[in-house]
């Protein structure tokens with residue numbers, strides 16, 4: 001008889017956004033005329049920038065000509081994209097990353113979820129709490145997390161590093177030493193960032209404890225303040241302990257096109273084994289490359305015109321973030337984030353739980369956000385709003401929330 005992977009049975013409930021979707025559908029069924037504004041899921045709403053569309057058209061036309069047609073893409077990505085990434089995202093910022101250390105993929109979610117495959121099952125993982133759920137869930141599926149305790153909302157073998165007001169939403173070093181440390185900055189969901197010296201502290205910690213940092217920089221393009229690192233490779237010694245994930249999704253609106261990449265320095269090794277060849281082997285075995293036309297679209301993001309256009313889009317979303325931050329503060333909410341990230345993190349009023357506040361906001365203001373508890377036990381009592389809506393919806397949502405008050 002075929003057996004299932006029982007680790008999957010340890011995952012509690014359905015995925016956060018399915019539960020939100022279900023609740024909204026139920027509400028709509030009972031209130032068909034409700035004008036619901038969705039500031040919940042972190043998906044972009046602005047159309048793809050014209051320069052990227054131009055590149056897509058060009059690449060599509062190439063596919064229709066015998067002499068420019070392309071079949072399978074190279075597993076690790078086309079050289080034209082890998083080299084422009086290494087140059088513009090890294091060398092121009094003073095980080096030494098070479099084109100062959102860049103692994104192109106169809107997005108950061110897969111890479112963040114799959115990277116754990118190259119590590120042994122006996123590694124102890126540490127995660128920020130709250131954080132993007134994929135890190136924990138992918139380790140649960142692999143069988144690295146132990147049992148789930150519904151009372152605490154925690155897996156027994158995972159080291160949860162609380163991120164709250166008291167530490168500026170940046171984790172303290174854990175008491176127990178982890179082997180794999182997931183860090184995500186700018187953070188989803190809190191919108192918090194880590195300062196250069198704090199990240200340097202983590203790099204030094206990882207090097208001192210022979211740990212590997214899995215650094216998710218999916219939102220680096222939203223950083224506006226000085227002294228906030230865009231890449232972990234800005235820190236001394238990071239090439240010896242860190243893997244970095246990046247995404248075109250929020251940088252350039254590729255949530256539907258799909259493109260991302262992972263950087264693994266050639267010399268990075270653990271337990272005497274280099275990680276670059278393991279990830280190359282995994283990529284080559286389980287992945288057949290991101291589509292040519294999408295990689296050409298990715299290349300266009302780095303052209304002068306493309307870069308200007310995507311920056312304008314980011315500025316649009318960040319103006320939404322400013323409107324949300326200001327609206328909520330004036331309404332008396334305790335808010336953070338929203339300055340270097342498209343996420344605003346607010347404390348739920350009184351003693352409301354995250355899900356109670358979700359229902360309250362849906363019913364009283366017809367605004368959908370994301371309950372903080374869906375990102376980890378320490379997110380309980382918090383709520384996330386995103387800046388990815390249209391300007392009109394963002395302003396209207398703030399008007400409705402302000403009328404309710406904190």
Ligand code: PLP
Nearest residue numbers: 107108109132188218247249260
């Ligand atoms: N990492 C973080 C922190 C995210 O919030 C997201 C998407 O929401 C991703 C990765 C996934 O990005 P992609 O669309 O490239 O798969």
